[in-house]
Amino acid sequence: MREVCVIGTGLVSFGKYPDKTLAEIGWPAVREAIVESGIQPKSIDAVYCGSALGGMLSGQRVMKSLGLTGMSIINIENACSSSSSALAEAWTAVSSGRHDIVVVIGVEKLTKFGGGTLPLENEDWEVNQGMVMPALYAMRARRYMHEYGLTARQLGEVSVKAHEHGALNPNAQIRKRVSIEEVMASRPVADPFTLWHCCPTGDGAAALVIASAEVARQNKADPVRVTASEVTSGVYTNGYRDMTWAELTARGAKEAYEMAGVGPDDIDVAEIHDAFTIAELMYYEAFGFCERGHAYELLSSGATSLGGDICVNPSGGLLSRGHPVGATGAAQAVEIVRQLEGRAGAHQVEGARVGLAHATGGGIAGLDHGACSIHIFAR
Amino acid sequence: MKKSGTLVFNQAAADADPRFVAPDLVALDAKGTPRLIGGRCRKCDAVSFPRAAVCTNCLSEDIETVELAHEGTLYSYSIVHQAPKGWTVPYALGYVDMPSNIRVLAHLDAPADKITVNMPMRLSVGVVGADPSGAPLLSYTFTPV
Numbered sequence: 255m256r257e258v259c260v261i262g263t264g265l266v267s268f269g270k271y272p273d274k275t276l277a278e279i280g281w282p283a284v285r286e287a288i289v290e291s292g293i294q295p296k297s298i299d300a301v302y303c304g305s306a307l308g309g310m311l312s313g314q315r316v317m318k319s320l321g322l323t324g325m326s327i328i329n330i331e332n333a334c335s336s337s338s339s340a341l342a343e344a345w346t347a348v349s350s351g352r353h354d355i356v357v358v359i360g361v362e363k364l365t366k367f368g369g370g371t372l373p374l375e376n377e378d379w380e381v382n383q384g385m386v387m388p389a390l391y392a393m394r395a396r397r398y399m400h401e402y403g404l405t406a407r408q409l410g411e412v413s414v415k416a417h418e419h420g421a422l423n424p425n426a427q428i429r430k431r432v433s434i435e436e437v438m439a440s441r442p443v444a445d446p447f448t449l450w451h452c453c454p455t456g457d458g459a460a461a462l463v464i465a466s467a468e469v470a471r472q473n474k475a476d477p478v479r480v481t482a483s484e485v486t487s488g489v490y491t492n493g494y495r496d497m498t499w500a501e502l503t504a505r506g507a508k509e510a511y512e513m514a515g516v517g518p519d520d521i522d523v524a525e526i527h528d529a530f531t532i533a534e535l536m537y538y539e540a541f542g543f544c545e546r547g548h549a550y551e552l553l554s555s556g557a558t559s560l561g562g563d564i565c566v567n568p569s570g571g572l573l574s575r576g577h578p579v580g581a582t583g584a585a586q587a588v589e590i591v592r593q594l595e596g597r598a599g600a601h602q603v604e605g606a607r608v609g610l611a612h613a614t615g616g617g618i619a620g621l622d623h624g625a626c627s628i629h630i631f632a633r
Numbered sequence: 634m635k636k637s638g639t640l641v642f643n644q645a646a647a648d649a650d651p652r653f654v655a656p657d658l659v660a661l662d663a664k665g666t667p668r669l670i671g672g673r674c675r676k677c678d679a680v681s682f683p684r685a686a687v688c689t690n691c692l693s694e695d696i697e698t699v700e701l702a703h704e705g706t707l708y709s710y711s712i713v714h715q716a717p718k719g720w721t722v723p724y725a726l727g728y729v730d731m732p733s734n735i736r737v738l739a740h741l742d743a744p745a746d747k748i749t750v751n752m753p754m755r756l757s758v759g760v761v762g763a764d765p766s767g768a769p770l771l772s773y774t775f776t777p778v
Contacts (some may be wrong), residue, residue, distance in 0.1 A: 379658070383654065384761060388713070388715065393708075393709040393710060400709075444711045444715065460760065490689060494708075495736065
């Protein structure tokens with residue numbers, strides 16, 4: 255397997271673009287990544303485009319706007335892990351030697367649904383009984399609170415931290431600090447969650463240019479390497495499941511750490527899938543940043559805030575940067591690459607050398623989540 | 634669906650009243666008590682709900698239709714205030730753990746302040762929403778014992 259590097263990044267600020275098409279949202283991110291990489295556009299061997307709800311041929315619709323077509327373009331749907339799964343396919347294509355230069359796109363337009371909770375498949379028997387994504391996470395939160403004595407107010411502090419970070423990020427959808435009082439007083443969505451416990455819906459795009467180390471070093475002296483790339487799916491059961499433990503993420507984290515030859519203590523910065531407040535706390539535990547039941551202590555210690563030992567979601571995460579589902583994984587990867595290159599701006603994690611990106615999701619009965627994709631980056 | 638035991642499968646009721654959310658999943662026994670309809674693999678005894686067409690334990694297609702216990706324990710819950718059109722918000726939603734390693738998602742028929750984790754629950758039937766014409770939609774629900 256060949257070493258794989260990231261040589262270009264592009265990002266469109268997440269927000270609401272109801273008047274733009276999916277392609278109009280997507281192409282600026284791809285253009286930015288290509289220009290940044292310094293490659294000849296004709297040298298792109300393949301494109302992997304992740305979108306959950308963008309419809310058919312999202313990648314072709316974006317690439318034709320730039321006049322860059324003819325190469326292999328593969329569209330990937332894996333719910334919230336769509337563009338991180340696209341990155342994993344790109345990694346495999348370059349690592350295996352099949353391709354030298356590959357573009358990864360994440361693009362989504364959720365404003366076309368007019369707001370509200372994410373549309374789920376009505377074929378699913380739980381969706382038919384009234385399941386919505388906030389309720390699924392809320393039930394995890396409720397059980398966690400029952401088992402570990404966490405309070406709703408403590409849970410709300412995750413949102414306060416996310417917005418502290420997001421307020422510093424010019425690309426965040428919500429650039430506003432919130433107080434714990436505001437979090438607690440906002441309108442209820444799915445008890446114990448109020449609005450500020452939930453990520454916003456919106457539109458956005460992100461892109462990366464991935465290349466073999468040989469190609470990468472022609473353009474950059476010290477490119478960011480992708481040291482682990484993996485995708486896993488949830489384990490099906492129609493029976494009992496411990497909803498306080500993110501089994502899928504923990505399994506993926508173990509695989510990713512082994513692949514990269516690192517452990518949780520080596521991670522300087524992480525972008526993890528905080529779709530709802532409880533998710534961030536559960537993932538601290540699944541990634542081994544702390545012991546089970548101790549996530550709130552880690553949060554309140556400041557270790558996961560900017561300036562802490564393991565800064566989690568310096569971008570503001572899904573809660574603040576936003577979560578246009580299929581675009582999220584690529585945006586996380588862009589964030590980590592820019593962090594490791596020391597060009598994240600006001601929310602820079604000083605001296606970050608190793609970072610991880612984690613996108614997981616998909617509401618489907620019987621699975622913890624549908625998909626989980628984890629990447630580790632190093633410089 | 635295969636008929637078994639004393640259950641009167643509600644296909645007729647479902648036909649008569651199409652406003653039942655998931656008519657295949659619940660039936661009324663002779664006393665009118667609701668029962669959930671699951672499956673049991675004749676090869677490996679694994680129980681499924683909803684009834685699986687193929688056993689997810691051994692891939693057998695020899696699945697008999699069985700009625701499940703009608704009492705269980707509430708694993709977790711949420712009071713849902715934002716949901717797609719058709720659901721009457723707020724509603725209480727919960728996972729109820731039944732015997733035979735079956736976890737069932739259902740609306741809970743109880744005031745929010747009377748619901749607690751681990752409380753015993755019993756199967757019931759209730760109105761959970763409305764169809765586009767405004768007619769009530771029914772489904773199985775759970776009520777605190």
